[in-house]
Every structure is written in C-alpha cells, then in structure tokens.
Amino acid sequence: MPPHFTNPLFQRFEIDAVPLDRDVYLMDERWIPAWEKAYLRLFEGGDFENVGVISRAAVNRATPEALEIAWYPNIMDRFHEVVVVLPRDAFVTCVDVYDYDEKPHIFVKDDWHERLHLRPYSAFAFIDAIGVKDAITTGRLSGNKLVALRDRIDVIAAETPSVAFVSFADSLLLKVNWTVGQYDSHVSYTYEPEALIRLFPKVATAYRDILNMPVYATITQGANEYADSSLIHHSQAGNHVSLNCLGLPFAQLLAIDEAAREAIRSEHHDPYALYVDDLFFHSLRFKNGFDKHALPHSSYKAPMSTTPGQYYCASVEDILDNLETAPSTFRWKKGKI
Numbered sequence: 584m585p586p587h588f589t590n591p592l593f594q595r596f597e598i599d600a601v602p603l604d605r606d607v608y609l610m611d612e613r614w615i616p617a618w619e620k621a622y623l624r625l626f627e628g629g630d631f632e633n634v635g636v637i638s639r640a641a642v643n644r645a646t647p648e649a650l651e652i653a654w655y656p657n658i659m660d661r662f663h664e665v666v667v668v669l670p671r672d673a674f675v676t677c678v679d680v681y682d683y684d685e686k687p688h689i690f691v692k693d694d695w696h697e698r699l700h701l702r703p704y705s706a707f708a709f710i711d712a713i714g715v716k717d718a719i720t721t722g723r724l725s726g727n728k729l730v731a732l733r734d735r736i737d738v739i740a741a742e743t744p745s746v747a748f749v750s751f752a753d754s755l756l757l758k759v760n761w762t763v764g765q766y767d768s769h770v771s772y773t774y775e776p777e778a779l780i781r782l783f784p785k786v787a788t789a790y791r792d793i794l795n796m797p798v799y800a801t802i803t804q805g806a807n808e809y810a811d812s813s814l815i816h817h818s819q820a821g822n823h824v825s826l827n828c829l830g831l832p833f834a835q836l837l838a839i840d841e842a843a844r845e846a847i848r849s850e851h852h853d854p855y856a857l858y859v860d861d862l863f864f865h866s867l868r869f870k871n872g873f874d875k876h877a878l879p880h881s882s883y884k885a886p887m888s889t890t891p892g893q894y895y896c897a898s899v900e901d902i903l904d905n906l907e908t909a910p911s912t913f914r915w916k917k918g919k920i
Contacts, residue, residue, distance in 0.1 A: 842883030
C-alpha cells in the first residue's frame with residue numbers, strides 16, 4: 584500500500600509535534616483514504632466533499648506515553664469538556680492543510696475512537712457534614728440518630744434510582760453514570776450534571792433535620808475505565824462492593840476538599856456549600872445573562888496532571904436559581920460529530 588499524504592500541500596505531524604492548545608478533529612483511521620482523496624481532488628480544482636465523522640477536541644500536552652486531550656462531546660447546548668488520554672499506540676497520524684484553512688485532523692485507531700463514544704463515564708459528589716468532631720466530643724452524635732439518617736438516605740435513594748448512594752456515618756458519596764454515544768449506535772447522550780446539584784438540597788435537609796448539621800459537597804466528573812455500565816457491583820457473597828471506577832475521582836474530590844479547607848483557613852475565600860471542579864461547573868446549563876465567571880474560584884493540585892486544576896465555589900441557591908430549566912435537547916445526528 585503506498586504511503587498517504589505525500590502531496591506537499593499536506594502537513595504531517597508526528598505525535599510529539601502535534602499542535603497544542605488549538606482546535607483539532609479526531610477521526611477514525613478508516614477514513615484516511617477517502618479523506619485524502621477528497622483533498623487531492625480539491626487540490627486539482629475539483630469540488631470538495633465532506634468525508635467521515637469527526638470529534639471536536641484540543642491537545643493539552645504530550646507526554647512520553649500519550650497525548651492529554653480535551654474532548655468536547657457537546658458544544659451545542661452546553662460546554663461539555665472531558666479530559667481523555669490518547670495512548671501512543673492508538674495514534675496513527677496528524678495532518679493539516681494550511682492553504683485551505685483546515686483544522687488539524689488526528690487520525691486514531693478505530694477501536695479507541697469507538698470506545699471514547701460508547702463507554703460509560705461518571706460524575707461524583709462527596710457530601711460531608713460540618714461539626715462532626717464537636718458533636719462527637721459533646722455526645723450529640725448518637726447511634727439512633729445515625730440509623731435515622733441512614734433510613735432517610737434509603738428513602739432518597741429509592742426515589743433516585745439513577746444515582747448510587749454510598750454512605751458513612753457522617754458523609755455520603757453519590758455516583759451517577761452517563762454516556763456520550765454517537766449517531767450510528769444505540770447509545771445516546773445522557774449527560775445531565777444538573778441532577779446532582781438538584782439532589783443536594785434533599786440530602787442537606789436530611790442531615791439538618793436528623794443531625795442538626797449543615798453539609799457541603801465537592802463535585803467532579805470524568806472518564807470511567809469500566810465497560811460495565813452498572814453503578815455498583817455486589818459480590819455474590821454480599822461482602823464485596825465495587826463502585827466500578829478507578830480511585831482517581833476520589834483523589835480529585837479529596838484534592839479539591841483539601842484545597843478549599845486551606846483557602847478558607849487563609850481567608851482566600853469564604854466557606855460555601857458547593858466546591859465544583861471547573862470542567863463540571865462549566866458544563867452546567869446556566870441561564871443567559873448569568874455571569875458564572877464572577878463566582879469565587881481557586882486552584883487545586885489535580886491528580887495525574889502537571890497543571891493545577893480549578894474549582895468554583897457557590898451557594899446552592901446561586902446555582903439552582905441560575906440553571907436553565909428546559910431539558911437538554913442535544914441529540915446525535917448523522918454527519919460530523
């Protein structure tokens with residue numbers, strides 16, 4: 584088979600030279616022959632025909648093992664960004680066409696691109712009670728109250744079957760799965776991060792009514808390496824519970840929590856009810872006119888990243904009052920993704 588993209592009007596990049604911090608398209612390698620042919624026809628004065636299906640993205644950085652990519656599954660009715668990793672063995676080539684104002688196309692292995700769209704992803708919220716140490720030392724945190732709280736959480740969980748609830752005596756972990764999908768599959772776009780925000784007041788009310796304690800939450804979202812789309816795995820014996828995800832989201836939640844505590848101690852910002860990772864925060868569908876960038880925000884040390892992460896601080900009222908009430912209308916359509 585002859586080599587592709589030998590015409591000098593094509594600019595090819597090896598993986599270490601891929602353009603950074605600019606819009607690119609991800610594309611299955613199976614489209615290479617047809618895409619190249621379409622441009623060769625254009626070079627000779629013919630009409631150009633759109634070929635294949637693309638995913639919008641930007642390359643944040645290259646490491647010895649992979650490309651760290653900001654992928655944009657939905658920019659139609661929300662700004663949804665997910666950080667994903669493209670291993671070197673899934674990279675095929677990167678091609679640009681400067682003279683025709685084209686964005687660089689990164690051609691990738693077909694199976695990697697398919698998994699990107701079809702595998703499950705997760706969002707997490709960690710809700711923690713405030714004043715637990717004082718309640719323990721003064722004897723105000725009784726076993727009966729904790730059982731009553733657990734029973735109330737059971738009720739909330741039964742009303743919200745799409746969310747997994749994992750509780751401790753004084754804190755609660757919430758997990759919700761979502762998918763991206765693509766136009767030629769049975770998998771649809773199910774990302775609705777607003778659901779976790781709207782669930783928070785119910786949980787906060789339970790803690791307030793039973794323990795007489797306020798709560799706060801840290802929230803994040805990201806990729807999930809499990810092909811199993813179930814929220815929780817229970818072993819047959821019943822004494823093993825798996826959340827079907829890597830520990831990285833928990834490390835991220837803890838990193839945000841630690842950074843927020845330090846920022847409060849140093850009076851960098853006031854205490855708030857919500858501390859939200861910036862990718863999750865910017866993906867929320869806010870009403871037109873709401874200046875989300877005006878909310879307090881700060882940095883934290885993001886796990887597995889050389890650059891600091893950002894989190895936003897907000898009251899529940901600030902978020903809920905400014906969320907778009909109409910449901911998302913984004914649906915996959917045949918053509919470019």
